[in-house]
Amino acid sequence: MNEGLGSPMPRRDGRIKVTGAARFAADVKLPGLLHAALVTAPIARGRLVALDPAPALAVPGVARVLTAADMPRFAAVTTPPMATAVQPMQDDVIRFEGQPVAIVLAATPEAAEAGAARVAARYAADAPLLFSGERAEVPSRESFYVFEEPDLARGDVPAGLAAAAHRVAARYHQPPRHHNPMENSATLAVWEDGRLTLHTAAQWTYGVRYGLAGALGLAPERIRVLAAHTGGGFGAKGYTWPHQLLAAVAAQVTGRPVRLAYTRAQMYTMTGYQPEVAQEVTLGADAAGRLTAVRHASVSNTSLTDDYIEFAHAGSAGMYATPALQLSARMARTSLNIPMAMRAPHEGPGMFALESAMDEMAHALGMDPLDLRLANHADADPSDGRPWSSKKLREAYGEGAALFGWRERPRQAARDGHWILGTGMASCIMTVFRFPASARITLRADGQVVLEAGTQDIGTGTLTIFPQIAAGELGIPIERVTLRHGDTDLPETGGTFGSSSTACVGAAVQDAARKLRARLDGIAALQPASLGAPAEAPEALLRRAGLADLSAEGRYEFGRPFDAAGHAGSHAMRTFGAVFVEVAVDPELGLMRLRRAVGSYSVGRIVNPRTARSQMIGGITWGWGMAAMEASVVDPALGRFLSKNLSGVAIPVNADIPADIRIHFVDEVDPHAGPLGAKGIGEIGAVGVAAAVANAVFHATGRRIRDLPILPEGLLGAGAG
Amino acid sequence: MTPMDPAPLRRDLVRAASLAALAPALPVAAQPAAAPAAAPTLRVNGAVHDLAGLDPRTTLLDWLRERLDLTGAKKGCNEGACGACTVLLDGRRVNACLVLAATLDGRSVTTVEGLARADGTLHPVQQAFIDHDAFQCGYCTPGQVVSAVACITEGHAGSEAEIREWMSGNLCRCAAYPQITAAVQDAAARMARGEA
Numbered sequence: 001m002n003e004g005l006g007s008p009m010p011r012r013d014g015r016i017k018v019t020g021a022a023r024f025a026a027d028v029k030l031p032g033l034l035h036a037a038l039v040t041a042p043i044a045r046g047r048l049v050a051l052d053p054a055p056a057l058a059v060p061g062v063a064r065v066l067t068a069a070d071m072p073r074f075a076a077v078t079t080p081p082m083a084t085a086v087q088p089m090q091d092d093v094i095r096f097e098g099q100p101v102a103i104v105l106a107a108t109p110e111a112a113e114a115g116a117a118r119v120a121a122r123y124a125a126d127a128p129l130l131f132s133g134e135r136a137e138v139p140s141r142e143s144f145y146v147f148e149e150p151d152l153a154r155g156d157v158p159a160g161l162a163a164a165a166h167r168v169a170a171r172y173h174q175p176p177r178h179h180n181p182m183e184n185s186a187t188l189a190v191w192e193d194g195r196l197t198l199h200t201a202a203q204w205t206y207g208v209r210y211g212l213a214g215a216l217g218l219a220p221e222r223i224r225v226l227a228a229h230t231g232g233g234f235g236a237k238g239y240t241w242p243h244q245l246l247a248a249v250a251a252q253v254t255g256r257p258v259r260l261a262y263t264r265a266q267m268y269t270m271t272g273y274q275p276e277v278a279q280e281v282t283l284g285a286d287a288a289g290r291l292t293a294v295r296h297a298s299v300s301n302t303s304l305t306d307d308y309i310e311f312a313h314a315g316s317a318g319m320y321a322t323p324a325l326q327l328s329a330r331m332a333r334t335s336l337n338i339p340m341a342m343r344a345p346h347e348g349p350g351m352f353a354l355e356s357a358m359d360e361m362a363h364a365l366g367m368d369p370l371d372l373r374l375a376n377h378a379d380a381d382p383s384d385g386r387p388w389s390s391k392k393l394r395e396a397y398g399e400g401a402a403l404f405g406w407r408e409r410p411r412q413a414a415r416d417g418h419w420i421l422g423t424g425m426a427s428c429i430m431t432v433f434r435f436p437a438s439a440r441i442t443l444r445a446d447g448q449v450v451l452e453a454g455t456q457d458i459g460t461g462t463l464t465i466f467p468q469i470a471a472g473e474l475g476i477p478i479e480r481v482t483l484r485h486g487d488t489d490l491p492e493t494g495g496t497f498g499s500s501s502t503a504c505v506g507a508a509v510q511d512a513a514r515k516l517r518a519r520l521d522g523i524a525a526l527q528p529a530s531l532g533a534p535a536e537a538p539e540a541l542l543r544r545a546g547l548a549d550l551s552a553e554g555r556y557e558f559g560r561p562f563d564a565a566g567h568a569g570s571h572a573m574r575t576f577g578a579v580f581v582e583v584a585v586d587p588e589l590g591l592m593r594l595r596r597a598v599g600s601y602s603v604g605r606i607v608n609p610r611t612a613r614s615q616m617i618g619g620i621t622w623g624w625g626m627a628a629m630e631a632s633v634v635d636p637a638l639g640r641f642l643s644k645n646l647s648g649v650a651i652p653v654n655a656d657i658p659a660d661i662r663i664h665f666v667d668e669v670d671p672h673a674g675p676l677g678a679k680g681i682g683e684i685g686a687v688g689v690a691a692a693v694a695n696a697v698f699h700a701t702g703r704r705i706r707d708l709p710i711l712p713e714g715l716l717g718a719g720a721g
Numbered sequence: 722m723t724p725m726d727p728a729p730l731r732r733d734l735v736r737a738a739s740l741a742a743l744a745p746a747l748p749v750a751a752q753p754a755a756a757p758a759a760a761p762t763l764r765v766n767g768a769v770h771d772l773a774g775l776d777p778r779t780t781l782l783d784w785l786r787e788r789l790d791l792t793g794a795k796k797g798c799n800e801g802a803c804g805a806c807t808v809l810l811d812g813r814r815v816n817a818c819l820v821l822a823a824t825l826d827g828r829s830v831t832t833v834e835g836l837a838r839a840d841g842t843l844h845p846v847q848q849a850f851i852d853h854d855a856f857q858c859g860y861c862t863p864g865q866v867v868s869a870v871a872c873i874t875e876g877h878a879g880s881e882a883e884i885r886e887w888m889s890g891n892l893c894r895c896a897a898y899p900q901i902t903a904a905v906q907d908a909a910a911r912m913a914r915g916e917a
Contacts, residue, residue: 014851017859018866020793027792109787110778182797182805182894183860231795231860232894259811422790459858459895549782614854614897621896646802646892653889656897659881 004472005676007152007299008610012478022229026186026261028199033188034063036250037112038242039102039119039268044128044639045304045335046571046617048092048101048121055118056104061111064254065119066103069251078212079143079306081207083239083272084338086305087215088246095304096337097640098269099456100242102667103250105258108488127421129335136330139307145566148311148329155324160293164284168360171280172353174708175631176301176641178273179342180651183231186261186272186494189247196251197224200244203233204495205454205715206215209488211240212248212309215444227456228486230496234622235341236271237458238497243270243587265644272340273632274407275300277310281354289367289375292536293324294402296354298629302331304340310339312350315429315687317383318565318574319354320376334638341497343622344683347430355691356706359698369695370401373427380570381565389571389672390679391491393427393604396666397578400600401425403662409610413700413719419584420719421595422700426688428577428601432679434563436495438510441470447539449474452484453510455493455505460682461611462501467508468608469676473513474538490552494562497679499575502607504556505676512554519552556674571672575679577601579688583696590712592697594624596660597689604670604679612681616663620687625652627693629709664711753824761826765789766835775823782806782817785832793833794862797892804891807871808832814871814890828893833863836870849908850901857895865891869905878909 016022043047067089074087088100092426102119106112139146161167196218205225230237247260282295287525298312313327342348377394380387382429393415401407402409406425411603414421439453453468457463464480468480484490493505520538523545558568566573582595599616606612629650633642643649669677671686690708698704763774770789782799785791786807797805799818805818809831836844846869848853856862868891872878877887884905885898893901 010851011856013859014856015843017856017862018833018847018850019837020791020863022859024795024860025793026796028873029787029788029790100864108776108779109783110776114778180894181858181860182803182892183795183858184797231858232858259795386883455860459856461857608852611857614857614895614900617899618857621898624916645800646798647800651891651892651894651897652898653902654898655885655889657885657896659864659899659902667762 004468004478005605005607007468007608009464009468009478009608011611012459013460014465018251023379024183024231025188025199025201026259028188029440030188030190030257032256034107034254034256035103035109035112035259036247037104037115037116038100038266038628039121040266041097041099041101041123041707043094043123043125044097046094046123046125046572048094049124050122051102054100054658055120056115056467059111059115059118061108062104062115064105064135066250068251068254072123074215075217077211079145079212080239082215083241084306088488091456096269096335098266098337100246103246106255125516129304129333130636130639131276131332131334131426133332134353135332136299136434139309139331143307144643145308146414148314150329150434152325152327154383157293157295157324157326160324161282164292165287166254166285166364167283168357168364170357171358172356172706172707173278174276174349174368175351175628175633176273176276177342177630178268178632178649179236179271180267180646181232181234181236183238184262184264184267185243186259187240187243187247188259190253190257191252195222195224196248197226198244198248199226201230201237202227202456203230203458203497204239205456205486205488206492206493207245208240212244215245216248224357225488225688226486228312230456233458233496234343234344235497238341238495241270241320242348245284264646268632268641268644269337272338274342274349275302275310275339277312277349279312281353281357283357283361285361285365287373290321291320291367291376294320294322295326296350297328298350299330299332301334301336301339301654301659303335304335306338308332308339310349311655312353314346314431315351316354318381318572319378319427319429321378336634344430344686345598347687351429351688352690352708355688356694357536359695369425370406373397373689377662386570386572389566389573390604390670391576391666392666393576396576396600396602399664400578400598401582402466403600403664404598406580408505414466416584418588420587420700421582421584422696423582424692424699425578426579426691426695428579428684428688430575430684431565432573432575432673433498433500434558435504435594436557436561437493438491439506439512439554440491440551441507441512441518441554442549443538443541443542444549445539445547447480448475449481449658450484451481451509452490453493453505453509454488454490455501456496460496460498460501460615461608462505465502465506465607469506469509470513473510474517494668499682503674503678503680505677506607508554508557509681511556512552515552515554516550519550562643568675569672573673575603575684577684579692581692581696581698583693585697585700585715587701587715587717587720590716592715594629594656594658596658598664599685600663600664601666601684602666603676603681603684604668604673606665607676607678610663610669611663613663615681616685617661619683620689621652622686623689623694624656626708627690627710631709724760725861731764739789743902763825764829765791765840766831772823777821779822780818781820781822781825784822785817791832791834795863797861804868805864806893807859807868809867809871814868829903833867836866844870846908849904853900853904853907855900855904859898861891861893865893865901871910873903873912878905881906
């Protein structure tokens with residue numbers, strides 16, 4: 001039995017993280033270290049005309065200023081593993097504000113920053129290109145970011161809409177939002193005997209290796225990427241970004257270790273963001289509320305040079321049973337830096353629109369919003385008719401509604417002093433993303449077990465979960481398992497993104513442990529049995545066989561380098577859930593507060609309910625940020641992000657998030673998604689929340705808000721009349 | 722301004738006294754508390770460090786991280802907006818990125834590295850963070866822990882709502898907020914029972 005699975009074990013990285021002992025990329029030091037500071041373009045579009053490093057070189061402590069002339073020509077690499085197809089400092093073209101144009105290297109961070117401020121650069125600016133849905137274009141399939149068809153049609157949507165008793169058609173909009181992990185991306189690069197080592201903030205150690213190997217024309221084996229702890233990622237550290245490439249080159253040119261740590265402002269222009277998304281949803285339903293047609297079209301912004309696209313219709317493709325479905329995703333170029341997948345991509349923006357429209361439909365029908373969802377439950381994948389790998393969404397609705405008291409909620413908005421209380425709900429859905437993985441496990445004669453995998457820690461609980469799986473398989477206490485991770489010298493794994501690590505790397509760990517058990521059983525069969533002796537401890541068996549240690553390699557694979565929604569197999573793979581919220585609105589001041597929330601999920605087996613709960617609370621908080629405050633405003637004259645900091649851009653703080661957030665997982669094992677029966681949970685918590693909040697605001701005030709975030713100006717005077 | 726609770730001062734004195742006994746084992750830069758008054762010095766986690774010759778631009782945060790290799794305090798924004806660099810300056814929480822190290826002659830700093838006992842026993846706040854799963858990636862955690870110690874000693878941990886307000890200077894993008902609030906409440910109770 002998997003006695004390790006399902007146990008709410010405390011995090012094994014607890015002590016090092018509460019004492020400050022855990023080392024992140026920028027915490028690493030080497031003798032002779034040079035500190036790098038980037039000089040970045042202040043214009044969105046145009047040309048670098050002249051650059052004079054002399055004033056910077058005059059600053060005491062500045063060792064070197066690197067410009068495009070000092071850069072090697074980087075080879076073209078696919079996106080991903082590179083984040084963007086256009087590499088930095090290769091020419092004089094400025095494609096976005098914040099683009100690096102020079103690197104100042106100095107003995108101290110103070111000197112590097114002072115030097116960067118003194119580099120004299122002149123630019124010729126062109127007019128920036130702003131977001132416009134009218135310039136929408138179909139993305140090129142050359143980028144792996146375009147992993148789905150931009151268009152999907154099934155059935156006759158015009159006929160479905162014509163036959164509908166009720167129709168809802170509405171437009172929804174959300175601004176760009178930044179990941180803003182607390183750790184700014186940083187890399188320490190050092191060359192030794194033609195080999196490059198990087199300590200870096202990464203969600204994918206092997207991806208950084210492949211990205212740099214391709215760009216620098218090196219054999220991947222000559223690059224070692226170390227990422228023991230990454231201070232949050234959320235998609236901002238998934239692929240290979242300029243800090244990694246430029247630190248590597250700067251270290252090569254100077255022959256010294258170089259640390260390049262982004263400033264917070266540089267995080268805004270060199271790690272991506274969730275793009276601006278404009279959406280239009282049209283629904284038709286019969287008198288009983290059954291959908292007759294779903295149309296969902298979206299346009300998201302991308303950069304001048306890369307085809308990143310938000311598949312906002314991904315949720316609509318899998319959510320509800322309907323005879324007619326018409327989905328399209330387009331992108332529109334802007335002179336901003338490239339956007340990037342952000343917790344939760346695709347379904348995150350899209351389900352705000354679909355679930356708001358479903359609430360509008362429920363209102364039009366005079367139907368309970370939950371009953372409308374139940375009436376349209378999809379028993380098979382609506383996009384292609386395939387059976388689900390597993391789905392217990394009906395249970396998630398029912399058990400979540402019971403926890404929240406949904407059926408007992410007041411039908412009219414309640415009052416609490418100045419506050420008007422509203423309730424709202426939404427469905428949640430997320431594509432299951434899978435990546436192959438490998439792991440190695442070694443049992444030593446002293447009874448210690450060493451588990452090894454290249455995978456990185458970004459805080460999702462894997463440092464506890466993987467040893468849990470190994471200990472459970474081997475039937476030993478977890479205290480005897482040591483995990484080595486965050487290193488490309490260890491067995492290859494995919495990125496910690498797409499809610500994939502627990503299910504995929506965990507499956508490789510389980511496979512390794514099972515193979516080790518089988519080898520132990522083989523050794524036991526060759527040893528003379530001691531009559532009547534109790535079952536022998538594995539390490540005792542090892543000693544008796546004269547072995548110092550015994551290893552096994554495990555793998556998780558499915559014949560492809562990547563899979564989304566189970567297209568590699570016969571079953572459609574998605575995760576599901578429902579989120580219920582109570583929101584308070586003060587229309588006199590335009591204030592909005594989250595009072596309580598229930599998230600109820602059908603996501604396969606939960607390996608560690610304790611870390612899983614924390615991840616879902618995090619996801620719901622991300623959803624609240626999306627609903628209530630997050631916006632990276634683009635200056636319409638300058639075509640750049642207006643505030644590139646944490647003081648001019650609001651993200652949720654402790655005071656925003658109530659203690660009363662209840663997380664529930666339906667008891668479920670997915671027999672198709674992988675041997676653990678687990679799927680993924682990192683992203684789905686952030687899905688649906690913004691719609692549930694907007695729906696609660698409508699319940700409280702009668703005001704339908706379709707533009708995020710929901711700010712005081714949208715609430716002032718609401719429901720007062 | 723908030724009244725100072727004497728407890729942390731007492732604890733610092735005890736720690737300083739025990740460190741004095743360990744003086745020969747301290748790094749070269751560290752001097753016993755009775756160093757000559759002429760040289761500017763700063764006490765960090767009980768050990769006294771020389772500030773002479775310091776680059777006047779150096780923030781307390783960079784000084785701790787680059788000079789003393791105390792990397793628990795993190796640089797999340799470098800402008801006082803995120804709280805990841807929170808340390809105690811004479812018992813009060815400050816953003817170390819907003820304090821110039823050269824201004825701190827004769828002052829005393831406690832960082833996250835200075836909270837646990839010498840025998841490795843965690844501070845009640847640190848233990849409560851583990852018990853309540855009050856962190857994920859761990860990057861903001863040193864700042865949260867230090868801020869929580871001050872939040873409790875300031876007397877701002879009287880209720881869940883009060884904790885949420887007084888812990889809002891420390892951002893956590895993993896969003897462990899309800900667990901952090903629970904950890905602070907729990908630690909406050911443990912410290913009130915004298916377990917600190």
